[in-house]
Amino acid sequence: MAGVAGGNDFQWCFSQVKGAIDEDVAEADIISTVEFNHSGELLATGDKGGRVVIFQHEQECKNRPNLRGEYNVYSTFQSHEPEFDYLKSLEIEEKINKIRWLPQQNSAHFLLSTNDKTIKLWKIGERDKRAEGYNLKDEDGRLRDPFRITSLRVPVLMPMDLMVEASPRRVFANAHTYHINSISVNSDHQTYLSADDLRINLWHLEITDRSFNIVDIKPANMEELTEVITAAECHPNQCNVFVYSSSKGTIRLCDMRTAALCDSHTKFFEEPEDPSSRSFFSEIISSISDVKFSHSGRYMMTRDYLSVKVWDLNMENRPVETYQVHEYLRSKLCSLYENDCIFDKFECCWNGSDSAIMTGSYNNFFRMFDRNTRKDITLEASRESSKPRATLKPRKVSTGGKRKKDEISVDSLDFNKKILHTAWHPKENVIAVAATNNLYIFQDKIN
């Protein structure tokens, strides 16, 4: 794949936007996770209301080969409901924190969705045939009187309108005291891990009544707690390896073959702190909000508040690449601390060939970095630039005194419009960007 910024590289165009246009956004409609499946055919979103919406990529029109197909709603279902923890007298939010697809093994699709406490395995299957001609019941379902049956017939499968059914196949509950922040399917396709603030559990997809605890960082005395787990992921091809990140900006790589309890890490990744930029907010902005392995499995990427870092798994003492997402916010940290924005958890993602990375920012801006050319681009997900196949114009935030035309000043940024969740198609240059309650889909312009 070519690069991300202009020139003979790709140009990003608007494709679609999903969601209501209302200024008043219902809290339940806020998208909380976005994930393509392994083929890119399906795109799943989860929202704060506990619903999952799956979009399917339409077959491309043969008449218009320049136009990629659109994503249309494939299935919608209520994954999680709000619950009440009677022991603690606290509500358990139904917000979907993460969705992860299982690799497809038959005609049905499977995904894991999780809220703060419970993980569910959903099967999404298609039904386009219906059996007709039962012996024991009528077409409308009423039971026939057995004495009236004088002959037998074989039911025949008749075509029917396509129906997509989502059914919960497994419920993995009661294994997490703290809030689940990550789930990750293992490359063995049999197990997966789930991580909360203090513990990581390993599950078998078939077994719901128990799980293995593989990491536990809860101190004996909770008053000594200074660090929590913020994200975890399984290695894409080594089923014994996983990583987890912490609120202190460290990443630990663990090998499950070494011990049953992986409290001691195999590798420890931490960048030494720059003493000249130390402030009271240093620790908070170093907290890692997302960690993602590259598709190759050789690198991993971490997102902290102001930057994205690419790490070589063979080098623990510093990242190999660092990209500044919105360095202009460094002088605003106090305000961002006061309005809690400093605790926003941005995600990041790789493109299919690991040559580019993407992450979100404020004011509905999102950023892409080309690892080869070192070019970067800032784009905006907005209704204004949502004309069909309109090329997105690069945006710029002015940091100095003079603001050029078309630039936006730091003080004009809307910190309520944050892009926390983005996803990149595993094979093509198609991206999905969640802006509050709207899902934007952008594609490259095929020349």
Added chain:
Amino acid sequence: MFPKGTKRKFSDSGDEPAAGGEDVNQPSSVAVRMLSSYSLQRQSLLDMSLIKLQLCHMLVEPNLCRSVLIANTVRQIQEEMTQDGTWQIMTQALSAANAAAQCSADRLVATEVLCRQTEATQGEQVLKPFPAVGSEGCPAEEEVVVEGEGGVTMSTVSPQAPTSYLPGTFGMDPCWEEENGEDEEEDEDSEECGSGSEEGDSDRLVEDSRTAEQVFGTFEIKNPAPSPDPALEELFSDVDASYYDLDTVLTGMQSAPKMGPYDLLESLSSHGPSPLSSSTSCRSDLNELDHIMEIIVGS
């Protein structure tokens, strides 16, 4: 953080930096201003952090990561203040009851000004290193001119002036330890038992301030003086010290805070940080409401 004794320089737009760090008794007026400005900033940050820790959404379990990060920030500030000697001064000054109520409103203003100032000084570090405040070098009162976009002028009190919602003797005060776990409607006016032991406690505090238990004991918010300020009284009237053990904070076992006092608190500070204006409904015990009403009516 910064090793003790190292001369720390600060840079200001155009102003002459202070020469040395030790002698603050006869510094330039700029140095004095910057000293107290930094202390003020730090103080405001501490206040803000403590408020954030208290005001959690009570219906849903608070975010543990956020709580831990804020707690670490609080501890960091305390450690630095302990090194500066400011901490000891402050704990001693908590027995100066009358000043508590007067400066509380100023401190809320300081939070707002702090952030406005931060926005005005683009590209600058939020909290710059400053020469250490000598323990005897704490001026009683000073004017701080904040040159921001609005040209705000405010007069502040030195860090000596206590605030009623700063942690006091952090669990060392035997009077407060007794109150742990007791009925929350117990009278909070405990200054009669506090003043006597505060001297000794603050000494012990300085020594032990780095231990984790001590630090997280700071979550026990003290109201050492009968404050004439009704807003603060309401805010802390039914505070049970045990509620602020770190464990309970982090696992969300606190009782629901009341909305009434927070509206008042918000009106005092025009910056109104978002947690204060949270619209989640808080469950409140009928007894607690009655208690608050008594106070409102009483004052």
